[in-house]
Amino acid sequence: MRVVVVGAGIVGICTAIELIRQGHQVTVMDAAARPASQASRANAGLLSPGHCFSWAEPGIVSALACAYIKGQDRPRIGAPYSVALFKWLRAFVTQSTPENWKRNSRYALQLAQLSRKIHFSTQDIALASYAGARDGLLYLYKQGEAPSAAELELLEEADEVFQILDRTALRGLEPALSRSECDRFETGMYCPMDAYGDARLYATEAARQAELRGVVFKWNTHVEKLLVRGAQFTGVVAAGESESFDACVVAAGIDAKTLLRPLGYDLMIHPVSGYSLSYQGIRGSRPHHGGVSLSDKIAWSPFGEDRMRFTGFADVGYPNATLERRRFSALESFAQNLCPDIRGLQGERWVGQRPMTPDGLPYLGAGMHVGLFLNCGHGAMGWTMAAATARLTAEVISGCNPTISLAPFRYDRDFC
């Protein structure tokens, strides 16, 4: 089949590789000049089935209200202010009941586990090529905080390996936490099967290999329109010219919503901004493991020999300059506390938008037009889920039963 993939982020590129492996003729179109130019560009790099729980969690509304009242720093809601934003927030709140959270997190974990299996069983992209490491991730908690019983239950139910570490064991595993600046971390959860790697480097290497196998990449090619005849997808209009294809995978991240709207799709994907600070040329010591401080909402990865990346925060919509400054200043001070040897180095700043759905799950599978498929809306977990959602998409296009049922990820699922 002649398939066009719209979008060359981590999701689109993984999809292209899976499609070519299954014998299709594949063209990838992206508005940017190179792979992973939007949300996949400088993410934390965590491949984290051990903590892929839905952000719409029980108690989130009261926790946020409490933070507002106490004047604590909390997620902000920025422009664009619109009916779509209001609908998205309402759906997010609806998804935060214990039952919905559990169901959504269970589906996310299924995708993340399948993704890890595929990612590490296909050996053609070497760990070293994307500064990857498979030695587990640490999730840190301050005094009075701990993973919830429901989270642990979900991990146990899915046979996910984890260890709860006390203060001493935590510092035994990660000596960087022995510094007085990190004294507040009291408990940790270690997930030895989790991993990390630079998603952009991975996408670049995967694109190179895909091209060698025959995938055609069209860069600087904005897809303006998807063409249909009745209920049948027929092709795309890009750079003013139309081109026919048998099938299309929309892997356009945050822009999938705009691209599909004229065809009658009403996707609930909203931008949720995160902040990223990358250092290189670090001389001296760095943390051994990647991890997340759940209290600070900050994640990090020690890429390669001398790099560190710190990312964090979740502001709905786009930040203004004042908020941006504050977020980077908080990231910088966290980074210096965990890794003092970055002092004196200039971190590279980036603000990215997670393509978030209210339930934290992507849109997958067939659309309402024959030949049109969705693989978008991966939110905070696109790198963790990309290999699985690519495989599932290719399976459906090839007419096979998908390894995991795609019913929970339908384009027309109801969030309210």
Ligand SMILES: Cc1cc2nc3c(=O)[nH]c(=O)nc-3n(C[C@H](O)[C@H](O)[C@H](O)COP(=O)(O)OP(=O)(O)OC[C@H]3O[C@@H](n4cnc5c(N)ncnc54)[C@H](O)[C@@H]3O)c2cc1C
């Ligand atoms: C700060 C931050 C930290 C994160 N950390 C992690 C993490 O540690 N682990 C994890 O799993 N996930 C993480 N994420 C989430 C992850 O980065 C995203 O879920 C993932 O990158 C989404 O990938 P994508 O390919 O769907 O979208 P994108 O990477 O945004 O790719 C979409 C592509 O489509 C192209 N495009 C859009 N519209 C068109 C069009 N009309 N025509 C042509 N091309 C088009 C764009 O140019 C773009 O290249 C993080 C995100 C952020 C912002």
